[in-house]
Each structure stands twice: as structure tokens, then as C-alpha cells.
Amino acid sequence: MALSMRDIKRKIGSIQKTQQITKAMKMVAAAKLRKAQEATLTFRPFKNKLEQMIASLVSSTSHQDNDLLRFRDVKSVDLIVITSDRGLCGAFNHNVLKETERLINTKFSEKKVNLILIGRFSNNYFKFRGVKPKEFYEDVLKDNVEFINASKIMDKVIADFLNGDSDEVYVVFNRFVNVLVQKVTVKKLLPIMIGDKVPSEHNLAEKFTFEPDKETVLKELLPKFVKMELYDAMLESLAGEHAARMTAMDAATTNAGEMIKNLTLEFNKARQATITRELVEITTSIEAMKQ
Amino acid sequence: MPELNVSFVTPSKKVFEGKVEYISAPGALGEFGVLPGHESFMTILDVGLLDIQPKGEDKFKILIVGGYFEVDNDNVFVIADEVVTKEDVDLEKAQKNIEKFKNELSSLSFDDANYERVRRLLKKYEGMLELAS
Numbered sequence: 001m002a003l004s005m006r007d008i009k010r011k012i013g014s015i016q017k018t019q020q021i022t023k024a025m026k027m028v029a030a031a032k033l034r035k036a037q038e039a040t041l042t043f044r045p046f047k048n049k050l051e052q053m054i055a056s057l058v059s060s061t062s063h064q065d066n067d068l069l070r071f072r073d074v075k076s077v078d079l080i081v082i083t084s085d086r087g088l089c090g091a092f093n094h095n096v097l098k099e100t101e102r103l104i105n106t107k108f109s110e111k112k113v114n115l116i117l118i119g120r121f122s123n124n125y126f127k128f129r130g131v132k133p134k135e136f137y138e139d140v141l142k143d144n145v146e147f148i149n150a151s152k153i154m155d156k157v158i159a160d161f162l163n164g165d166s167d168e169v170y171v172v173f174n175r176f177v178n179v180l181v182q183k184v185t186v187k188k189l190l191p192i193m194i195g196d197k198v199p200s201e202h203n204l205a206e207k208f209t210f211e212p213d214k215e216t217v218l219k220e221l222l223p224k225f226v227k228m229e230l231y232d233a234m235l236e237s238l239a240g241e242h243a244a245r246m247t248a249m250d251a252a253t254t255n256a257g258e259m260i261k262n263l264t265l266e267f268n269k270a271r272q273a274t275i276t277r278e279l280v281e282i283t284t285s286i287e288a289m290k291q
Numbered sequence: 292m293p294e295l296n297v298s299f300v301t302p303s304k305k306v307f308e309g310k311v312e313y314i315s316a317p318g319a320l321g322e323f324g325v326l327p328g329h330e331s332f333m334t335i336l337d338v339g340l341l342d343i344q345p346k347g348e349d350k351f352k353i354l355i356v357g358g359y360f361e362v363d364n365d366n367v368f369v370i371a372d373e374v375v376t377k378e379d380v381d382l383e384k385a386q387k388n389i390e391k392f393k394n395e396l397s398s399l400s401f402d403d404a405n406y407e408r409v410r411r412l413l414k415k416y417e418g419m420l421e422l423a424s
Contacts, residue, residue, distance in 0.1 A: 043302055046370060050359075053333075147302035148373060207363070211334040212320055220319075220335040221359060224372070231302055 005274070008267040012260055019256035025088070026249035032143060033179070033242035039144060040176075040235045047228050054225055057218045066215075067162055068192050068222045076112035078134070078157060078166040079103065080189070082173035082233060083119035084241040085138055090251075092174060092182060092244035093121040099184045100172050114166060116157065118234070141238050150231035158223055161190050173233045174240035180247060182240035189229055192222060293327035294346055295362075299369040306353070306374055307343065314367060315342040316360055325362055333361045336371070338414040340421060352377070354418040357411065375415075377422055385419040392416065 003011075058069065081100050083093040100122075104113050114134040117123050123136050135156065140149040160166050169190040174182040210217050297314060299307040315324035317339025324342075336358040344350045358371035392413040399406045 039303065042305065046300055046302065049368070050370070053361075145303070151372065207331050208361070209330055209332040211318060211332065216319070217333060217335055224359070224370075228302060 003266070003270070005267060005270045008263055008270060012263045012267065015256050015259050015263070019253055019260070022249045022252040022256065026246055026253060029242045029246040029249060033239060033246060035144065036235065036239040036242055037176075040232075040239060043228075043232065043235065047232060050221065050225055050228065054218065054221055057214055057221070060214065066219060066222065068158070068190060068226070071191055072167045074111060074167045076114065076166050077108050078114050078116055078160065078169040079108075080116045080118065080153075080157070080169065080171040080230070080233075081122045082141070082171065082237040083117075083121040083125075084237075085120045085141060087121065088248060089241055089245035090248035092241055093119075093125075095182075095184045096172055096174055097122060097125050099186065103170075103172070103186065116153070118153070141234060141241070145231065145234045145238055147227070147231050150234055151227045154223070154227040154230050158190070158226065166190075171230060171233050173237045174244075176236045176239040176243060179243045182244055185233075185236075187229070187233065189226055192226060293365065295325065295327050295329075295365050295367050297343065297367040297369070299341075299343075299367075299371070301371050301374055306371070307345075310346040311343055311367070312346050313342075313344040316369070317341070317355070318360070325367060327365050329362045329365070331363045333359075336360050336369075338411050339418055341369070341371075352422060354415070354422050356415050375419060375422065380419045380423045382420070382423055385416045385423075388416040389413065389420070 079100060081096060083096050087093070100115075115122075115126060115131065116135045116137075117126065117133045118137045119141060120138045123133065123138065126133060135153070137149075137153060140146075140153070157166075157169055161169055168188065171187050171189055173185060173187075175185040177183050295311045295314060297307060297309060297311045299305075313324060313326055315322060317337045319335045319337050322339065323334075336355060338356050339354070340352050341355045342350065342352055354375040355369075355371040356373040356375070358369060361368045392409055396406070396409050396413055399409060
């Protein structure tokens with residue numbers, strides 16, 4: 001039997017409340033997304049500038065002795081996995097985790113993989129599968145990303161890389177393409193690959209005097225650059241998270257609307273059925289009394 | 292009168308942008324000052340106080356914890372890892388940390404991997420005191 005009118009009414013009420021919540025969450029995500037995008041926009045030019053400067057320094061110095069640039073035989077790999085702290089953002093986290101699993105099983109299947117997890121989600125995921133991460137950070141991706149956090153995380157990673165504990169470092173994260181699309185990206189952080197970004201016409205390094213000298217400046221700038229790469233990935237991921245949540249909540253709001261529509265229809269039908277039944281009862285009883 | 296265009300940022304925010312008469316900064320080889328017409332030059336920064344004399348405004352100081360400094364054609368570009376302004380200073384905490392890191396530093400040898408890190412931390416908190424005074 002179909003649900004009674006009262007049941008349907010109650011159901012509609014509850015869905016309406018849910019819809020209000022999802023609507024509010026969508027608004028919040030939209031506001032946060034705007035903030036995250038602004039942060040990305042202010043940061044980009046400086047990163048580009050530093051990148052150019054480093055590229056030109058690398059091409060004009062003998063950097064063989066710089067460990068951050070040197071390739072080694074790869075035995076162990078550090079994977080930095082960036083997910084969100086909170087859920088309700090569609091397949092956002094799942095995509096990153098799937099890609100991580102894929103990397104571990106294919107590209108790095110012969111190698112020792114250490115996981116450095118950022119975000120509560122990835123930790124829960126790997127804990128459930130009995131994988132113990134090397135490092136785990138939470139609450140670093142909140143309303144905004146602090147560079148100092150990226151810097152601290154990277155300090156440890158760089159130290160391990162220089163010790164020889166890891167031979168390559170990758171970061172897996174969601175790149176923010178637009179509000180509807182976040183693309184899972186795998187980026188190599190260490191050893192640093194530059195090379196193809198050298199501005200050919202004006203070699204910046206020629207123009208400047210360096211203090212104390214080019215090598216020292218380069219040595220100081222490279223770790224900074226890697227930190228900025230991670231910071232950039234974190235910013236992208238944060239923007240992506242808000243965008244994914246916004247889309248997910250938008251879909252949820254639409255679905256709730258759809259459900260309410262169907263339930264209202266059902267409610268009307270139930271009401272009409274009751275009315276008809278009552279009418280039939282009355283007319284039959286009148287007919288019965290006539291006889 | 293010639294002037295410098297300064298843009299001073301940390302990766303997460305803009306600290307200062309504008310026309311400046313004079314700027315001095317803690318270079319890796321010692322403090323240096325830059326006036327308009329300076330040769331193109333680039334250096335890394337230590338921990339210390341950055342002095343800025345904006346055009347037509349009061350001079351101000353800011354504590355900078357490591358960074359990168361570049362002058363090119365009267366355009367100055369500073370990236371700091373971290374900055375501390377006078378309002379941010381917590382004197383009591385700074386004093387305590389100075390004691391702590393001084394002790395730690397004296398127990399480390401020059402070639403210890405942590406020596407540089409601790410030295411920077413100590414300098415950061417000493418800089419805070421100087422900034423507040």
C-alpha cells in the first residue's frame with residue numbers, strides 16, 4: 001500500500017530541511033572558493049618569477065654539486081598525497097586515492113613507497129587498508145593555506161631526500177581546472193626538473209650582481225622553490241575541494257527538489273484517492289438506504 | 292627625485308607595495324641599504340630587520356625571517372618566508388624562546404645539521420625584541 005498522507009508529508013518536510021542545508025553549504029563553498037582562487041592569483045606571478053630566475057641561474061652555473069638537482073638511481077619514492085579534511089565533495093578525494101593506488105601498483109611496484117599524507121581523508125583510507133604513512137598532517141588545508149605549513153612539511157621531505165632516504169618525491173593532488181573539473185595531477189618535486197623553462201632571449205643571470213655568489217643564491221632558492229611547488233599544489237587542491245563541494249551540493253539541492261516534486265505528486269494522488277474513496281462510500285450508502 | 296618601486300611579499304600575502312626612498316635589509320653577508328640608482332643585484336636574506344622609508348610617510352621596520360632580495364632598474368622585489376610586524380610580537384614568549392634557543396645553540400657544534408636552524412630561530416626572537424623596543 002502506498003504511504004499514508006501523513007507519512008508523505010513528514011518525508012517532504014525532512015527533505016526540505018536537507019535541501020536548505022545543502023543550499024547553504026553550496027553558498028559557503030562558493031565563498032571559500034573565491035577566496036582560494038584569489039590566493040592562487042596573488043601567488044602565481046611570484047612563483048613564475050622565481051622559476052625564471054632559477055632556470056636562468058641553473059643554466060649559468062655549474063650545479064653538478066647541488067643534490068636537489070641531481071638524478072639518482074631510484075630505490076625508494078616519497079609520495080605526497082593531498083586530500084581534504086572533510087567529506088561531502090563528491091569523488092574529489094576518491095580520485096586522488098585511486099590514482100595513488102594505481103601508482104603504487106604499477107609505476108612504483110618495484111620500489112619502496114613512503115606515503116606523506118595531507119588531509120584526514122587519505123589517512124582514514126590508508127589506515128583502513130593497513131598502510132602506515134611516513135608522515136600525516138591534518139588541518140593544514142582549512143579556509144586558507146599558510147605557506148609556513150607547506151614549508152614545514154617540505155623541510156622534512158627535503159631532509160629525507162638529502163639523506164638518501166628517498167630518491168624521488170612526487171605529489172598527487174587535484175588540480176583546479178574550473179568549477180566543474182578537477183584533474184588529478186602527479187607532479188615530480190624532487191629532484192628538481194627545470195631546464196625547459198629557460199627564457200632564451202634575456203638571460204636574467206647575466207644582468208645581476210650576486211651576493212655572495214650565484215651558487216649560494218641558487219642553493220638558497222632551490223628549497224624555496226620546492227616549497228612553493230607544494231604550496232601551489234595545496235592551493236590548487238583547496239580550490240578544487242571547494243569547487244567539488246559546490247558542485248556536489250548543487251547536485252544534491254537539485255536532487256532534493258526532484259524528490260520533493262515526486263513526493264508532492266504522490267501526496268496529491270493519495271489525497272485524491274481518499275476523497276474518491278469517501279465519495280464512493282457515501283454514494284454506496286445512499287444507494288443502499290434507497291432500497 | 293628618483294625613487295624605488297618596492298614590492299614586498301610573502302608567498303601568502305602582500306606586505307608592502309609602493310614608492311620608497313630608501314630600504315635596508317639583512318643580507319647574508321651583512322646588512323645593506325639600497326637607494327635609487329642602485330646597480331642590478333640579487334641576494335639572499337638572513338633573519339633580521341628590514342627598514343623601509345616610504346616616500347612621504349613614516350619610516351617603519353619589519354622583522355623578516357629569511358628571504359630573497361632583488362634590485363633591478365630601481366625595482367625592488369623582496370620575497371620573505373615569514374614576516375613579523377610590531378603588533379605580532381609577544382614579548383614574554385620571545386624572551387623565553389631566546390633563553391631556550393641560546394642554551395640549545397651553545398650545546399651544538401658549528402657543523403651540526405641543526406645549528407643553522409637554531410641560529411635562525413634565536414635571531415628571529417632577538418629580532419622581535421629589537422622590533423618591539
